[in-house]
Amino acid sequence: MSPQTKDFLARFQSVAALLLMVVALSLMPQISGTFLSQENGLNVLRQISVNLCLSIGMTLVILSGGIDLSVGSVLAFSGAVAAGLLKNGIMLPAFGVALQFTTFGALVAGLAVGAALGWFNGWVITRFKLPPFVATLGMLSIARGLTQLWTKGFPITDLGPDFAFIGTGHWLGLPMPVWIASLLVAVFVLITRKTRLGRYLYAIGGNERAAQLSGLNLRAIKVTVYALGGALAGIAGLLLTARLDSATPNAGIGYELDSIAAVVIGGTSLSGGRGSVLGTVLGCLIIGVLNNGLVLMEVSPFWQQIIKGFVILAAVALDKMNAKE
Amino acid sequence: MAVSTDATEVGMVLEARGISKSFPGVKALDDVSLTVRRGRLHALLGENGAGKSTLMNILAGVFPADSGEILLEGRRVSFRNPREAREAGIAIIFQELNLIPHLTVAQNMFLGREPLTRTGLIDDARMNRDAAEWLRRLKLEVSPQTLMSGLRVGQQQVVEIARALSMRARVIIMDEPTSAITEQEVAVLHELIHQLKRDGVAIIYITHKLDELPLIADEFTVMRDGRYVGSQAANAASHDDIVRMMVGRDLSEMFSRTHAEPGAEVLRVASLHLTHPERAGDFAVRDVSLHLRRGEVLGVFGLMGAGRTELLETLFGQHPKRAKGKITVDGREVWFQNARQAIDAGVVLAPEDRKREGLVLSLSVAANTSLACIGKTERLGLLDAARENELASGYVTRLHTKTPSVHQLVRNLSGGNQQKVVLSKWLATQPKVLLLDEPTRGIDINAKKEIYALMDELIASGLGVVMVSSELPEILAVADRIIVMSEGRKTAEFTRAEANEENIMKAALPKN
Numbered sequence: 001m002s003p004q005t006k007d008f009l010a011r012f013q014s015v016a017a018l019l020l021m022v023v024a025l026s027l028m029p030q031i032s033g034t035f036l037s038q039e040n041g042l043n044v045l046r047q048i049s050v051n052l053c054l055s056i057g058m059t060l061v062i063l064s065g066g067i068d069l070s071v072g073s074v075l076a077f078s079g080a081v082a083a084g085l086l087k088n089g090i091m092l093p094a095f096g097v098a099l100q101f102t103t104f105g106a107l108v109a110g111l112a113v114g115a116a117l118g119w120f121n122g123w124v125i126t127r128f129k130l131p132p133f134v135a136t137l138g139m140l141s142i143a144r145g146l147t148q149l150w151t152k153g154f155p156i157t158d159l160g161p162d163f164a165f166i167g168t169g170h171w172l173g174l175p176m177p178v179w180i181a182s183l184l185v186a187v188f189v190l191i192t193r194k195t196r197l198g199r200y201l202y203a204i205g206g207n208e209r210a211a212q213l214s215g216l217n218l219r220a221i222k223v224t225v226y227a228l229g230g231a232l233a234g235i236a237g238l239l240l241t242a243r244l245d246s247a248t249p250n251a252g253i254g255y256e257l258d259s260i261a262a263v264v265i266g267g268t269s270l271s272g273g274r275g276s277v278l279g280t281v282l283g284c285l286i287i288g289v290l291n292n293g294l295v296l297m298e299v300s301p302f303w304q305q306i307i308k309g310f311v312i313l314a315a316v317a318l319d320k321m322n323a324k325e
Numbered sequence: 326m327a328v329s330t331d332a333t334e335v336g337m338v339l340e341a342r343g344i345s346k347s348f349p350g351v352k353a354l355d356d357v358s359l360t361v362r363r364g365r366l367h368a369l370l371g372e373n374g375a376g377k378s379t380l381m382n383i384l385a386g387v388f389p390a391d392s393g394e395i396l397l398e399g400r401r402v403s404f405r406n407p408r409e410a411r412e413a414g415i416a417i418i419f420q421e422l423n424l425i426p427h428l429t430v431a432q433n434m435f436l437g438r439e440p441l442t443r444t445g446l447i448d449d450a451r452m453n454r455d456a457a458e459w460l461r462r463l464k465l466e467v468s469p470q471t472l473m474s475g476l477r478v479g480q481q482q483v484v485e486i487a488r489a490l491s492m493r494a495r496v497i498i499m500d501e502p503t504s505a506i507t508e509q510e511v512a513v514l515h516e517l518i519h520q521l522k523r524d525g526v527a528i529i530y531i532t533h534k535l536d537e538l539p540l541i542a543d544e545f546t547v548m549r550d551g552r553y554v555g556s557q558a559a560n561a562a563s564h565d566d567i568v569r570m571m572v573g574r575d576l577s578e579m580f581s582r583t584h585a586e587p588g589a590e591v592l593r594v595a596s597l598h599l600t601h602p603e604r605a606g607d608f609a610v611r612d613v614s615l616h617l618r619r620g621e622v623l624g625v626f627g628l629m630g631a632g633r634t635e636l637l638e639t640l641f642g643q644h645p646k647r648a649k650g651k652i653t654v655d656g657r658e659v660w661f662q663n664a665r666q667a668i669d670a671g672v673v674l675a676p677e678d679r680k681r682e683g684l685v686l687s688l689s690v691a692a693n694t695s696l697a698c699i700g701k702t703e704r705l706g707l708l709d710a711a712r713e714n715e716l717a718s719g720y721v722t723r724l725h726t727k728t729p730s731v732h733q734l735v736r737n738l739s740g741g742n743q744q745k746v747v748l749s750k751w752l753a754t755q756p757k758v759l760l761l762d763e764p765t766r767g768i769d770i771n772a773k774k775e776i777y778a779l780m781d782e783l784i785a786s787g788l789g790v791v792m793v794s795s796e797l798p799e800i801l802a803v804a805d806r807i808i809v810m811s812e813g814r815k816t817a818e819f820t821r822a823e824a825n826e827e828n829i830m831k832a833a834l835p836k837n
Binding site for chain 2: 138190193194195196198199202203205207209210211212213214216217230273274
């Protein structure tokens with residue numbers, strides 16, 4: 001089988017799995033009405049937006065041969081920083097002034113914090129040659145602690161209508177988070193397929209040593225990838241905070257696992273060098289529809305977890321069987 | 326000794342009859358037969374891709390044949406997995422050894438069949454005792470409690486053989502055992518093989534080094550394109566006969582070289598040193614000076630560990646901190662900090678280990694070709710597939726790379742074609758100096774010939790080439806000048822006219 005056919009089949013399998021789920025849910029008399037409603041459809045899309053933002057970044061990191069366990073904590077800290085700055089501003093004791101932030105300023109600051117923490121991940125990984133697993137495990141704890149320090153352990157709520165708009169607003173009939181996630185998908189599909197950076201990700205994920213000997217600057221590329229991953233986690237944090245109108249110290253716990261699951265279900269190889277952003281979109285949709293269907297069917301949350309776990313195993317097992325052919 | 330017809334019945338251990346095997350898109354084996362006898366070494370010869378490894382994998386139970394039968398001491402057998410083959414007495418020693426570096430020699434030897442005490446724990450004392458006994462018989466002077474990682478490749482091979490013998494192997498298959506070990510270790514292995522033969526073990530031996538045959542082989546079989554070409558007694562065929570059987574035609578013009586007058590000096594290296602990565606105070610490269618002119622091939626010969634690869638890596642900017650000396654490219658002094666700077670200055674390295682260092686196997690021919698000069702394929706800041714394909718197709722045509730398309734993953738190409746992709750990648754950067762580390766290792770004779778022809782063409786166009794090779798005939802035929810290294814030093818330099826196998830080898834042998 002040629003690689004192109006194989007790729008197509010792998011993609012086709014994910015699409016088929018998604019369609020199968022949609023058809024199955026539509027055929028269940030007790031839920032089909034609700035499931036097929038426009039409102040539910042938008043709901044699913046809105047719910048997956050946060051995971052999609054995280055998972056795009058995770059896809060880049062995994063393609064490059066790494067992993068980022070810190071995205072859930074980075075998401076929380078970015079959201080909390082934006083919320084805190086918007087609500088309370090910041091005191092600069094050295095100058096004796098209190099800075100107040102506009103909504104836009106707070107958003108930029110939240111995004112910048114995400115990018116900075118991601119950059120730090122990349123710096124630690126390249127400077128001290130730490131395995132990404134360990135470096136980002138450290139950051140998982142650091143960023144969570146920073147969030148709790150910053151929020152003093154309490155949610156920051158009531159952030160105003162402008163801020164809430166990016167989480168709950170609509171434009172042309174679609175929720176804002178869906179627009180934002182879609183825009184990011186478009187941008188990163190372009191980056192992975194059509195730019196140097198994208199090609200370099202596949203190259204260093206496929207064979208780091210050969211990439212280095214071909215003159216690629218591994219350090220710069222890796223730092224960029226982790227910074228992008230952090231920035232995308234930051235955006236996810238802003239979306240989540242805006243949707244809930246609240247930044248909580250425990251936001252995003254365990255999100256890194258959902259994100260890795262989406263990437264893997266989407267056919268990206270955990271060892272790097274193989275996969276795609278579009279695959280990850282499918283992975284997020286599959287998880288989203290599955291969650292939605294299970295909730296509508298009133299399956300207990302305990303069972304939901306178990307079923308999700310088996311779906312992940314099945315997806316990866318299928319991928320392996322394909323690779324063996 | 327000639328193989329008499331009687332002997333075909335006497336002492337036959339393993340016989341494969343009419344074996345065929347297809348993989349998607351290729352017929353790897355087509356009606357191949359092979360007979361192995363007690364206490365004999367049967368060499369299996371053929372170019373890469375001839376089907377030797379496929380046949381061995383079938384005999385060792387790695388995968389089944391599509392058709393044909395295997396007889397072990399006259400009984401028909403079919404193995405479902407390597408363990409069944411091992412239990413029946415067939416052991417295979419792969420080119421890439423199957424050993425676990427962090428376990429001891431004894432633990433490796435008895436992996437999966439550890440002797441147990443009555444309480445069900447591993448009986449370490451007995452295991453080490455038994456291992457020591459086998460190592461003694463094979464004259465390997467290491468403790469069974471040494472970690473595998475502390476052994477040299479040649480010693481690890483002996484451990485693999487000990488493991489096979491301790492499982493009562495009657496047939497041992499060795500896949501290119503001498504491709505990665507030093508000359509001294511080759512001699513030890515050959516002696517060991519004679520001992521195994523005296524003990525009645527049958528050996529199937531895959532090799533590319535025809536010089537080995539008179540020393541160890543009793544008979545040989547040649548395969549080509551998945552087919553059986555012929556078998557003969559080892560002493561009945563000359564080197565040229567065998568090559569003709571392997572290639573299917575005469576190879577008189579294997580190394581053709583159009584003579585051209587070298588041009589201006591393009592590379593000069595003065596007193597280059599590189600400290601040894603592990604032994605403090607020692608050097609991997611010691612006081613090496615050389616120069617290279619455009620249109621010239623400088624051959625670098627040395628045994629394993631002579632510092633050849635390290636020399637090339639240093640010139641390519643891989644050890645900027647550990648090295649010292651003076652390097653001049655095109656009259657300008659340089660000290661590359663990394664590969665990028667070297668590439669930009671026109672110095673490129675095709676490494677010895679193509680798969681690990683030269684290529685991204687999971688990417689296409691096109692993506693690998695453009696990897697080092699991706700800027701050339703960009704338009705308005707985005708990669709332009711049409712330009713990239715055009716670039717890659719140009720080199721596919723020029724180098725006669727055999728690939729269904731430039732979109733094929735490099736993983737699916739043969740060794741020779743992979744090497745051509747590595748060369749394409751570098752030629753696309755318009756280099757001045759091409760550093761080649763064992764450019765024809767592990768690739769078949771036809772591809773070798775094409776690579777020599779390409780080198781000839783490149784030299785004629787004014788490129789300077791430094792070629793490291795451990796094959797004397799190759800270096801004698803291709804190089805204009807030859808430097809010899811031993812223990813990090815340059816021990817001799819010869820012009821093409823002065824050089825011969827004897828004076829090169831003399832300079833290459835370590836002094837102490």
